[in-house]
Structure formats: C-alpha cells, structure tokens
Amino acid sequence: MVVLGLLVTVVVTSEGWSNVRTTFFDPGDFADAFPAVLDGFWLDVQLFAIVEAAVLVLGLLVALARISRTPALFPLRLLSAVFVDLLRGVPTILVVYLIGFGVPALMLSGVPSDPLVLGGIALTLAYSAYVGEVYRAGIESVHPGQRAAALAVGLTENQTLRHVVLPQAIRRVAPPLLNDFISLQKDVALVSILGPLEAFRVAQIEAASNFVYTPLVAAALLYLCVTVPLARLLDRWERSRRR
Amino acid sequence: MTGVLDVRGLTKAYGERAVLRGIDLNVPEHGAIALIGASGSGKSTLLRCIDLLEEIDDGDVLLDGEVVTDPAVDPVAVRRRLGMVFQSFNLFPHLTALENVVLAPVRAQGVARPEAEAHARTLLARFGLAGREDDHPERLSGGQQQRVAIARALATRPRALLLDEVTSALDPELVGDVLTAIRELKAEGMTMLIATHEMAFAREVADEVCFLHDGLIVERGDPEEIFTAPRQPETQRFLRRLLDAGRL
Numbered sequence: 001m002v003v004l005g006l007l008v009t010v011v012v013t014s015e016g017w018s019n020v021r022t023t024f025f026d027p028g029d030f031a032d033a034f035p036a037v038l039d040g041f042w043l044d045v046q047l048f049a050i051v052e053a054a055v056l057v058l059g060l061l062v063a064l065a066r067i068s069r070t071p072a073l074f075p076l077r078l079l080s081a082v083f084v085d086l087l088r089g090v091p092t093i094l095v096v097y098l099i100g101f102g103v104p105a106l107m108l109s110g111v112p113s114d115p116l117v118l119g120g121i122a123l124t125l126a127y128s129a130y131v132g133e134v135y136r137a138g139i140e141s142v143h144p145g146q147r148a149a150a151l152a153v154g155l156t157e158n159q160t161l162r163h164v165v166l167p168q169a170i171r172r173v174a175p176p177l178l179n180d181f182i183s184l185q186k187d188v189a190l191v192s193i194l195g196p197l198e199a200f201r202v203a204q205i206e207a208a209s210n211f212v213y214t215p216l217v218a219a220a221l222l223y224l225c226v227t228v229p230l231a232r233l234l235d236r237w238e239r240s241r242r243r
Numbered sequence: 244m245t246g247v248l249d250v251r252g253l254t255k256a257y258g259e260r261a262v263l264r265g266i267d268l269n270v271p272e273h274g275a276i277a278l279i280g281a282s283g284s285g286k287s288t289l290l291r292c293i294d295l296l297e298e299i300d301d302g303d304v305l306l307d308g309e310v311v312t313d314p315a316v317d318p319v320a321v322r323r324r325l326g327m328v329f330q331s332f333n334l335f336p337h338l339t340a341l342e343n344v345v346l347a348p349v350r351a352q353g354v355a356r357p358e359a360e361a362h363a364r365t366l367l368a369r370f371g372l373a374g375r376e377d378d379h380p381e382r383l384s385g386g387q388q389q390r391v392a393i394a395r396a397l398a399t400r401p402r403a404l405l406l407d408e409v410t411s412a413l414d415p416e417l418v419g420d421v422l423t424a425i426r427e428l429k430a431e432g433m434t435m436l437i438a439t440h441e442m443a444f445a446r447e448v449a450d451e452v453c454f455l456h457d458g459l460i461v462e463r464g465d466p467e468e469i470f471t472a473p474r475q476p477e478t479q480r481f482l483r484r485l486l487d488a489g490r491l
Contacts, residue, residue, distance in 0.1 A: 148296055149333035149392075153347035154323030154399055163350060167337045 024213045033206040033215035040202035041222040044188045054124045059131030087129035096122040100194035119191030138169035178234040246271040247434045253302035262288045264458040273432040277445035280455035286438035290405045326396030330408040332388045334380040341376040366394040386417030403434040454478045
C-alpha cells in the first residue's frame with residue numbers, strides 16, 4: 001500500500017504528468033473511443049472462446065499422441081513431439097505472422113484466407129502445444145496403480161483413460177490450464193497484425209488519428225475486465241482444491 | 244485336473260533380473276491357495292502376470308482350461324473374469340465408494356446402472372460399509388478402503404480372486420476386518436489366490452500354502468505341515484526369521 005502510494009505520488013508529481021494525463025487519461029477521448037474499442041473487443045472475446053475450445057481439444061489430442069505406447073502409433077508420437085517443439089520454440093507473434101501471411105501467399109484453393117480465421121488457427125496451434133504439455137504432465141502424474149486397477153476390473157485401455165486417468169489428470173492441471181486461458185485471452189490481440197478490427201487494432205487506429213493514447217488505455221481496461229475475474233476464479237479453484 | 248487357474252512353467256524377467264523362474268501352480272474350484280515368501284520373492288509379479296497386467300516371457304496361464312496367455316486372446320476379456328485386490332487399495336479417488344464398485348459392471352460389462360448399483364450396495368453393506376456409499380475414498384479408513392476394493396473386485400462376479408498382500412498397508416487394528424471379509428468369501432466357496440504376510444491367516448484359511456523363494460515355489464503343501472514341519476532349508480530359514488521377529 002505504501003509502495004503503491006509512493007509510486008502514485010512519484011508519477012503524479014513528475015514533470016511530464018500533465019502531458020501524460022491529457023494523452024493517456026482524457027475522459028473526453030475515452031468516451032469518444034470506447035464504443036468502437038468495445039465493439040472490437042467483442043471480436044476478441046468471440047475469437048478467444050472459439051480458439052480456447054479448439055485448443056482444449058487439439059491439446060488433448062497432442063498429449064494423447066505423445067503418451068501413446070503402441071508401436072504402430074510411432075509416427076504420430078514423433079509428429080506430436082516435433083509439433084510441440086516447433087510451436088513452443090517460436091514466439092507466438094511469429095506463428096501468427098507466418099500463418100497469417102504465409103498461407104494466403106501459397107494461393108491454395110480451398111484454404112481459408114480470412115485473416116481472422118488464419119489468426120485463430122495460428123493461436124490454436126501455438127496454444128495447443130503448451131496445453132498439450134500441461135495435459136501430458138497431468139496424465140503422467142496419475143499413479144500407475146490407477147491404471148492397473150482400472151485394467152484389472154476389466155476396462156479397456158480407452159475406458160481406463162476416459163473414466164479413470166483423464167478425470168484425475170484434468171482436475172490436477174485445471175489451475176495451469178486456466179492460467180493458459182488468461183494468457184490466450186491477452187494474446188488474441190496478436191491477430192491485430194493481420195488486420196482484423198479487434199480491440200487493440202481499433203484502439204491503435206483511434207490513437208493514431210487523434211494523436212492520443214487514451215483509446216489504448218480503454219482497450220487495456222477491457223482486457224482487465226476479463227482477465228482479472230478469470231484470475232480470481234483460478235484462485236478460488238485452487239483454494240477449494242486445497243481444502 | 245485343470246482347476247480354475249492353472250499356471251505352467253511361467254517365467255518373467257525384468258531386463259536381466261529373473262523374477263519368476265518357472266512357476267507351476269493350480270488353484271482348484273473353491274480352493275484358496277496362499278503364496279508366502281519374503282518381499283521380492285515374486286508373489287506380486289506372479290499375481291500381476293496371471294491377471295495379464297504384465298507380459299510373461301514363457302509358460303502358460305490357463306483359466307478354466309483355456310490358455311489365456313496366448314497373444315490371440317483378448318486380455319480385457321480375461322481380466323473381466325478375474326478379480327484383483329491390491330496392497331495399496333488403488334481405489335479411484337475421484338469416484339465415491341459406490342461409483343468405484345459400479346464402474347466396471349456398467350462400463351465393461353454393460354450391466355444396467357440400477358441393477359449394478361443395487362448389486363454394489365449389497366456388496367458394500369455385506370462388508371460393513373452401508374451408509375458409506377457416497378463417501379470418497381479419502382474419507383474412509385484404510386480398512387474401509389480395502390473392503391471397498393474387495394467389493395469392487397467382486398462386482399464383476401469373477402471366477403477367482405487374486406489378493407496381493409491386501410493387509411500389508413493397513414494399521415494393525417484395521418487388519419482384522421479385512422481378514423474377516425476374506426474368511427467369509429472362503430466360506431462361500433470363492434476361488435482365491437492369496438499373496439500374504441499374515442502367516443496365521445494363511446494357515447487358517449488356505450487349503451494349500453506355496454512358499455516362493457527367488458522366483459521359484461520351493462515348497463508347497465498342507466498349511467499345518469508347512470508351518471510346523473517345513474522340509475526345505477529356505478522355508479525353515481524364512482519361518483525361523485518370522486518367529487524371531489514375533490510374527491508367527
């Protein structure tokens with residue numbers, strides 16, 4: 001609290017504060033820009049929801065491919081390992097760039113060229129690599145005795161995975177999964193480099209046309225409106241798990 | 244005579260280390276065979292091999308006269324005909340006691356849920372767990388958990404029960420309830436193969452005792468004879484050590 005108070009005092013009494021206040025925190029500019037930014041933010045939320053759903057599924061498939069033991073699935077195992085290494089090793093912004101601009105440049109027929117779709121695909125791939133590893137850690141943390149017991153009562157490998165291993169694994173990794181949700185909600189802004197009018201892009205345009213930064217602050221506030229409740233939800237979840 | 248379970252020349256090695264070096268064993272219908280021996284003698288591995296949880300290197304396991312260790316046999320179908328109870332219970336922690344028992348009949352055998360639940364409630368009640376159906380394993384004592392595990396193993400109406408040191412992880416005061424449950428099963432004619440450290444129990448409940456040493460059954464026979472007049476030096480040494488430790 002004291003540190004925060006000091007910090008505020010330092011900022012507010014600084015030489016450039018009056019300038020910063022008019023360019024970043026002008027109520028009039030805020031009111032002007034807000035509707036357009038909010039409109040753009042709605043696009044972010046929709047994209048987030050779709051990408052998140054896709055990531056939860058693709059990430060699980062990646063994890064299942066990586067933990068498979070059947071010799072016949074070796075190519076799939078190799079593919080998923082390479083997939084994870086590549087997409088985790090490259091900055092997300094580069095993945096968005098490469099897919100967003102690279103795929104249309106190939107001029108293939110039947111391949112989507114909508115930047116929003118391509119941006120969504122890029123984010124899905126990048127996040128599936130992370131989420132796949134989270135799932136895998138969860139699956140591997142389930143004691144081998146659980147698998148043995150499930151097989152012993154006569155469940156098949158698939159039933160064992162579905163009814164015994166995965167429910168325990170997912171419960172265990174729910175907090176890191178939710179953490180990745182929050183991260184994704186922010187990274188949705190990366191599709192702005194491909195052109196779709198989402199919140200950050202709209203705010204940038206508003207900012208550039210009026211030489212003020214208040215629209216960016218409006219966008220930041222909107223992101224906080226989603227990420228902070230998600231973070232609190234995560235806290236509550238962890239607390240209830242510990243009990 | 245084939246019996247319910249018939250093990251012939253079973254061998255199993257982990258890498259260079261031979262764990263089972265040619266096991267022959269027969270469990271007749273309604274029979275209870277006790278496997279005794281030091282930790283690491285291969286008791287658990289033998290049970291896991293019979294339940295096809297481990298791949299065997301050589302030999303055969305026959306269930307009701309059918310060779311089940313043949314690669315062409317579906318291991319899932321075989322495991323459904325056998326029940327296994329583990330030393331550390333291995334109950335499913337995300338499921339209630341009732342759901343633990345119901346899971347296999349419903350998912351593996353396609354029994355209708357109401358019917359499976361009724362059977363599960365009967366089994367739980369019979370092992371003194373009436374009223375605990377909706378508790379998760381973490382809320383049950385070790386003895387209660389192990390009795391849920393026995394109910395779970397019986398829920399699929401197995402031909403034989405494989406018990407792997409089912410009282411070893413229990414506090415001494417909780418052992419009695421679990422042994423009572425097994426005693427009752429024996430009285431009802433359940434076919435059982437029991438790996439155990441409880442010598443008094445083995446002596447009381449088993450029709451035959453097999454002493455495992457270094458992956459071989461070095462002595463087998465009537466419990467009274469084995470415990471009072473063991474013939475093999477390994478058995479004599481093992482029993483003397485238990486006697487010295489006050490465990491006999």
